Amino acid sequence: MVGGKRPTISDIAKAAGVSTGAVSYALNNRPGVSEPTRRRIMDIADRLGWVPSSAARSLSDGRANAIGLVVDRPARVIGVEPYFMQLISGIQGALAGGPTSLLLQVTDNSAAELAAYRRWWGERRVDGVLLVDLVQNDPRVELVRELRLPAVVLGEPVVPDLPCVWTDDELAVTEVLEYLVALGHRRIVRVAGPTKFVHTQTRSRAFTTAAARLNLPDARVVHADYSDEAAARVTRRVLTGGTAPTALVFDNDVMAVSALGVAHELGLAVPDQLSLVAWDDSALCRLVRPALSAVRRPIAERGAAAVRLLLDVINGAPPEQVKTSDPELVPRSSTAHPPA
Amino acid sequence: MVGGKRPTISDIAKAAGVSTGAVSYALNNRPGVSEPTRRRIMDIADRLGWVPSSAARSLSDGRANAIGLVVDRPARVIGVEPYFMQLISGIQGALAGGPTSLLLQVTDNSAAELAAYRRWWGERRVDGVLLVDLVQNDPRVELVRELRLPAVVLGEPVVPDLPCVWTDDELAVTEVLEYLVALGHRRIVRVAGPTKFVHTQTRSRAFTTAAARLNLPDARVVHADYSDEAAARVTRRVLTGGTAPTALVFDNDVMAVSALGVAHELGLAVPDQLSLVAWDDSALCRLVRPALSAVRRPIAERGAAAVRLLLDVINGAPPEQVKTSDPELVPRSSTAHPPA
DNA sequence: ACTTATCCGTTAAGCGCTTAATTACCCTAC
């Protein structure tokens, strides 16, 4: 308890008059010590305030008791999106109480991200990792396979044998489109994130499919990079172009809010002349006027599920593909009938 | 390079035909091996893709090569504020390239936070920690001292011998007040965060002092908890009370945006009938209409400076108190002359 | 009464790395 001096199992052994082996067995609840002895040892252990040295434990059992997450988004963007903090909240929730810690790294390029995973693996610092924002032919998939590093993807099951936690975005896209069509919209544009992301493609495909089914020839997809600047630029172009859409669906909240500004600037009233839907609900969506209709996804749930799955996989469980609860559209004040 | 098999120094030793001791000396650039041998060893090491095992290294040199950060804010709030992600960005920037990793924990109560620090210390998982959101008589200060755990405070230097990185908030508060007074405001209310935080008190004190100096008897401070709900409640009360203020200064961005909604609801035009200033600039402030005037603080710089300071302290440097560059007021469209 | 099984506990090796102590060898100096 007193500063600087951390008790070790041999301190406990000495105090209990047994060998360190016995202490180890007792502390780990494994057979080999009698009940009274075990109890005595445990009492001494927590009287001394003993906590196992993670380094020593790792070294001998090969477990790091840590998992890693690297987020590869430019600093400019990362601060803005509530997504990651909510994800981390969920992750922590599932980690709480257990012996496992979270190692976090924020990088601004893909090479650094790969290097981080490789280093963590080499240093035996993590038992497994979480993979977010998968892209087509993602090099990380190759890497974790090569390294035999347990990994769980946060996203659609595109890689057959890689465990993942996913949310049914296609469903949500379809729901949004049907909702807008029900309001009377026909010209709808989806302002998506970068093409490279798998989830972007999934949503775009769902969008196109649903649009075809609903017979909306003017529906189309344009891309931005999640930043408000890019979104403003794209939105302005779309709204001032030929046949302007009456509804826009965005791939995050920041872009939708940015569009709100652009609409204002162009003198377009939201929702009377233009409807807006954001992806990933957030305080941002709630606070802005008019409040934004948004698709709410269970982000923290994703994080928690991913952690549980990863811990299982680390313990040798087969690679499952887990689906979270479905997203839901939260209608607010940014959607209405299109102008007559 | 091939999966699963991580080379150790004894693999290198075998390949080079020397002892593991020699390998260790060579790899750590310490005297004891000849230049040719060193070169040969290093070549083999990186041909084999060797990376030191952090567990083994920690165990033998007592260094964890990691620092810890625990953020104690309810999940509800944490996702909203860009602050932490920006801080983490800054932290990573200073960590990049070095051997040190960041351990992150998000908790929702102070006891859990203390437990986290204690556990990290016991497990020898971190070499030092970062402390944010200091409160009066913060138990963490006592704890890190008792444990002799190197720590750096992100905030004002309230504890004499604890190193810290701080930003001159008093200056900013004064600047904001002078700015508003110059515009003609006399009745100004500061909507602050919880009283318990040291930074809240610092700012409030500066506010009161400056208000007295500027002869503003109606200036006062009210408190909320950083959430949009609380801010809305408080703002509504303040604006509908006796002598309503003509300007409000908030302690974060979310509360300011929330107030924007309240003003709208009460039929108060911003900035013509009410001026609003946010603390900590963010995309939120930029994107909202009218865009919010805000105090911009060098958040990432704080994080980076704190990391550098912490690493120094871990290496035995004396506890410095570092001041960052000054905050600046970014005037936008939410501030103007008060109504005549 | 003797083997067998069971239970409790100790021993010791090993995880991968660092580092003080030691040895081996070659040079220079008196």
Place this chain on the structure above:
DNA sequence: GTAGGGTAATTAAGCGCTTAACGGATAAGT
């Protein structure tokens, strides 16, 4: 020719913990 001084290596102990392998004692089986 031998003591003294580097330099370049090896040896081995130790960091704190886990865990096979082993041993001694007691209880049970025939």
